[in-house]
Amino acid sequence: MDAIYGIGAYTALEASRMVGMSQATLRRWLLGYQHDSKDEPALWQPQYEPGDDGVLLGFRDLVEARIVNALRERRIGLTTIRRCIERARAIVGDERPFSTQQFRTDGKTIFLEITRNIDEPEFIDLRKSQGVFKRVVEPSLQDLEFGPSGAERWWLLHGKKTVVADPARSFGQPILADHGISTARIVEVVAGEGSVEKAAKVYEIKPRLIRDALAYEASLGAQKAA
Incomplete structure (x- = not known):
């Protein structure tokens, strides 16, 4: 795979070190995996098509992974996170919704909408304690700068x-x-x-x-x- 100027290029190892998570987990998120005899698709479509020589992430993939990792660190299940991504994707209209300017601006409102009918205990606890966005997601957006096309x-x-x-x-x-x-x-x-x-x-x-x-x-x- 050839790196593309302006998109960024990170191996799974480089990205996992920057986000602070395991390389194997990051690969599962990007490539999908099998769990209990069920095929679990990728959480989102990476900016680079996976190739025979491995997976390559773009900069916005890095931001998506950072936010998903923050949710996982709060013991929120991948099934719940997948639902959140799908709903956010529909609201924002972008394959990688967490790394968009709209999500940064309207994230609190978006998370209230997408978690309304989710009854996972961890989400309920977070909703009672200042909300999922403020406690978990907002800190992961700190130190990021955004432009019209997303995190830059x-x-x-x-x-x-x-x-x-x-x-x-x-x-x-x-x-x-x-x-x-x-x-x-x-x-x-x-x-x-x-x-x-x-x-x-x-x-x-x-x-x-x-x-x-x-x-x-x-x-x-x-x-x-x-």
Whole structure:
């Protein structure tokens, strides 16, 4: 599969690390799976067609996975999540409804509508406690920027605009926003040079940016460990 400029391109491993979930689970969501002798289809159609060489995700797939993962972390069942996606898809009119501007703007109203007749205990508890959207979904939309076609940018360190995933730059790989250097490359250079200060001199940038890149890469390891 060839990556397409402006869509972003992530292997299942890269995407799972960024979202903070298992690669195997992400593959099941994107490719479907068999459960109790029943074929379960994919939760949504990926931006790239799956090929013989594996699955490739676009940036909006990444955002969808982030929100679905947040719901799963609250022990909400996949059957319920599938119903939510289907209803949201019908309301929003987009295959990937969670990563649209409309969902970000009207998500609270949409979730009230799509969960009204869902009697799963976890949903009932969340409805009684400030709502599903506010407690679970809204935090997953933080640090995202949206355009007319959906999510366009993810600031990867909360509250900072130094490290970004932008599908229009470096195929969406995490980079320093002002310099375009990948965070993974910065880790390699710091290791090779022996210090943050020396790495900063190599790139002629401020040491704090090097530290932000290292902090983001360290967070990937922390998510995996959790």
